[in-house]
Amino acid sequence: MSGGVDRDEVVAEFGRHLRTERDLSPHTVRAYLTDVNSLLDHVDGRLQVIDVGVLRAWLAGQHQAGKARATLARRTACARTFTAYCHRRGWLAADPGLLLGSARAARPLPSVLDQDQAQAVLEVPVAGEPKELRDQAILELLYATGVRVSELCSLDVDDVDRDRHVIRVLGKGRKERSVPFGLPALRAVDRWCIHGRPLWMRVRSGAALFLGVRGGRIDAGTVRRVVHARLAKVEGVPDMGPHGLRHSAATHLLEGGADLRSVQEVLGHASLNTTQIYTHVSIERLRAAYRQAHPRA
Secondary structure, X not given: OOOOOOHHHHHHHHHHHHHHHOOOOHHHHHHHHHHHHHHHHHOOOOHHHOOHHHHHHHHHHHHHOOOOHHHHHHHHHXXXXXXXXXXXXXXXXXXXXXXXXXXXXXXXXXXXXXXXXXXXXXXXXXXXXXXXXXXXXXXXXXXXXXXXHHHHHOXXXXXXXXXXXXXXXXXXHHOEEEEEOOHHHHHHHHHHHHHHHHHHOOHHHOOEOOEOOOOOEOOXXXXXXXXXXXXXXXXXXXOOOHHHHHHHHHHHHHHOOOOHHHHHHHHOOOOHHHHHXXXXXXXXXXXXXXXXXXXXX
């Protein structure tokens, strides 16, 4: 590389920056370094010629090569990070990435259960052992409330208001909200609290609503295993984790006539834009049903 800077040194230093200062995952670091090498190949290793026109031409070439929108979005983000770093190191006189617009990846629609599938999952017969009682209560509450797995794990016994049929949830940014739930979830939680939880309680249990087999507060990994195991028992049901039940709950609320603002409050979304994706899920399902059922679809 001309201009007194060795290409391998630039790539290696940028990689160290991503790992140590940006704290990116090894997978993301590898992807970014692949992108940087692609950009440097585009300019024949001449770092100093990179300007916004070069960046746009490189990205246009990626688009013409048929790269996915998610890949283009990542490469745009990488280019901006790379040129900012090179400018700080004095390898570029200016930062052309500041003039580069962001490319947004298409947001995939979340996978959801249909209402019959959700019903089948929750109606799998369970025994009266503590684990089965706990798992049933977890599944009922996840689907009834749409809470995040981290929120479910942090629930205490006193967070369940049995009279009002709501749970008190501490969400992102430590924002508290109350989320309603129905009678099936209440019955499942009560069965766990009366017949299951006392058998697993230890000093370390504290006030935790859901416990692991050793008596400590349940962790997210255990909840994910519970969900995957239950869904695997029902034929024809797609595999998904707790977040899939959250997506399903939100979609079914909208399909049942709930307004978007109410669903936003239930899910604890800071922005209505985040909740908006569930309207697209409902519309897609409606269109699929129309295509299947209407004689002139």
